[in-house]
Amino acid sequence: MEHNLLDQIQSPDDLRRLTPQQLPQLAAQLRRFIIDVVSVKEGHLGASLGVTELTIALHYVFNTPDDQLVWDVGHQAYGHKILTGRRDAFDTNRQWGGISGFPKRSESVYDTFGTGHSSTSVSAALGMAIASKLQGNTGRSHIAVIGDASIASGMAFEGLNHAGVTDANLLVVLNDNAIGIDPAVGALKDYLTQVKQGRNPRQNNMIKSLNFDYTGPVDGHDLEALIRELTRLKGVKGPKFLHVITTKGKGLKQAEEDQVKYHAPGKFDRLTGEILAKAEDGLPPKYQDVFGLTLVELAQQNDKIIGITPAMPSGSSMKFMMEAFPERALDVGIAEQHAVTLAAGMATQGMVVYCNIYSTFLQRAYDQVIHDVALQNLPVIFCLDRAGLVGEDGATHHGVFDIAYLNCIPNLIVFAPLNEVELRNILYTAQLGLPHPIAIRYPRGRGQNTNWQLPFGRIEMGKAIELKKGSEVAVLSTGTIGNNVAISISESEKLGLFSHWHFGFIKPLDEVALHHIFTTHKKIITVEDGTVTGGFGSAISAFAAKHNYRLEVRILGVPDAFIEHGTVHQLQQYCGIDVKTLTDIFSEY
Incomplete structure (x- = not known):
């Protein structure tokens, strides 16, 4: 019978007592533990399965928590939580009174930075590195683990740009699996694909051009190679960059084959991987689907309609528009600021732009909403999915601030429908020509009515x-x-x-x-x-x-x-x- 190494791990100190030869066995047990719990309790699956070996290697090589490890977003941090003293509490993950689904400073000294939104890890770890140097702690390592979708965000580039002109002890680990929640998009993704395929000359390496010591690509599932390279980099001074190739969903066949669905699959059979079907016949629709299907219907009638989403085509149901009108629906990646100003630019040319962003993520583009849209009174239609309390994703994802932060902005109309029919009708009304931009907030989850696809009706402006x-x-x-x-x-x-x-x-x-x-x-x-x-x-x-x-x-x-x-x-x-x-x-x- 296979000895359960995972049961021995209460902290990374215990992990570091294992031999390198024992680590693949631990990886298999950790991966199985995540699958077993998430299959019943639900949560984010694919990302953590993909970084199982990387998680073990990082804690094995570095002296966490003294060496400081920042996980970008935190979808990928389940293994990290299990290895840092939270294995016995892991079945409470994302539940009322239980542990958070994301790294959280108040939860553990190993969670050095709270990361519920993406692309913050490089800036945070760089800040830690500079502070450590100022305090005379030059031996401490600072590691940011960031995905290829997150690193394409503007904030990540701002951090890289700054880090490259410092001598900070910073290691950026790129977890490159070509997907975030949905497949990664953009020119950087194409560049990384060329690097992985050996088609990009090393002398043109864009990371090296930012003064990073670049290594890679390295197989992110090869523990021996990971440990060897991380150990080497631990002794290298200044900003370093390790390019790691992983497979999201690694170890569960279905999760590898359908990485979008298995990002957060709900309940599934832990042995077969089959997602357990929910009885959805006769239920009211999800509000996101009311948005997505209505937008397609409107776009069929109005060829000026454009849809924009920052990396959430599935979660927002913009995917329906992308399938029906691929030239008129844009996924711009994790780039909320760009999404808003892109929408503003299109609006100057008479396009009718539906900019669909989760309420919590629009917070990241507040300046653009004010200066680029409202100040110029451009009639962008903001569709704020996940408004209100969203549930298990917790404090970083609740859309509870939007009324307060939008209500003070001149020229901006703010609307919250009562039900699916009213959401449908405000989406219709908005494209008829409003004198101002509008933010339409609606919740996560299902509505009230099954008979919602009724003839459109115009909503009278400003009437209770x-x-x-x-x-x-x-x-x-x-x-x-x-x-x-x-x-x-x-x-x-x-x-x-x-x-x-x-x-x-x-x-x-x-x-x-x-x-x-x-x-x-x-x-x-x-x-x-x-x-x-x-x-x-x-x-x-x-x-x-x-x-x-x-x-x-x-x-x-x-x-x-x-x-x-x-x-x-x-x-x-x-x-x-x-x-x-x-x-x-x-x-x-």
Whole structure:
């Protein structure tokens, strides 16, 4: 019977006690452990399987945590977590009260930098390296592990550009597997492919031209070669770059063959790799599919429509547009700033641009939204997927700040549909010609209705909708959280007291409706799935103060804190905006 080496590993110190000959056996056991847990508990699979040997080699050669290791994004850090004291807790990964799915400084001294968004590792590790030198710790190594999709991002290039003119003790390890969540795109990907195939002369190496000591490509599944090269590089001074070739999903046949699907496959059979089918017949559609399918329908009627996504064609369902109109749908890679300004440039030429970005990722292009779009009043249509609480990906991925950070921008319309039909209709309305740019926020997950592909209807700009009449308390909601509100009012058994208003337009607010509401009710409650600080409720309170209304305004939403990971229901419950909590609140009146 094979001895289980993994059971002996509580820290990298234990790992370093093994012989080099034992490491392939450990790699097989680590890979199997990840597959066994993720098959049941779900999570990100392919990336961590691809770097199993690299993870072992890095901790074997370097004296972590004194030597500082930064994992870009963190999708690939499961093996790292298991080897650094979190094996027994790994089955709580991404669950309420459990460990995070990404590196997290407060979780472990081995997680030197929190990395839920991509392309930050080079800058962070360089900052650590420069600080170590200033503090006289010249023997410490600093390693950034970054994927070929992430390194194409502007921020990664900024870090490389700076590192190349320092003598910092920095090692950048490029995990080159030609894919992020979706296949990598762009000229850099083509360049790396040429390097891997030996078709690019070494003298034209772009990394060497940035003053890095370049090594590679090296087989990322050959532990002996990895350890030999990492050991050599450990003794080399200044900025170094190791190009490692890996296979995403390595060790699970299906994950190797369908790397997009097995990035985060859900539950699957741990032995066969077969994804366990979910009963989806008759269910409402995912909001991302409402966007993707509606965009194709609109593009068939309007040849000026363009779709742009920064590396999320599958996650945003832009893939439907890319399949139907490949010349009019662009994946620009992990480059949110570029995506926004590219959209702005197209808008100057009369194109109707749907720029689809996850809410949390638009934060990375805030300057471009303000200066390149809103300041010039260019009618770009921002489609913010994953708005609100997104669930198990946690604090780095929740789209809870968008109302607050967009509401202060002049010229920008902000809209949150109640359901699939309204999302469909605002997408239609936007391409008819708006006087300003618009941000349309909608959640992750499924909607409310199966019968949503109805004839298009134009939405009147800036108008709120009264969903229910009541006499004393007005509940004002925005977006799909209004469905929780509707259920809660009906279950509170005080139906006659409550009116319910849906404010699809967060900006501009329907001031006519607000004056009516404030003069005909005794109390106001606002509900949103965004932060209460600077959000929709804050805007309602500001309206009340401006017009000297004295009514109590109770603001419900996401508190002024970073919300951790768990199911959407658990997180709504924590924030007090789930159906039961809202029902209890309404029953108090």
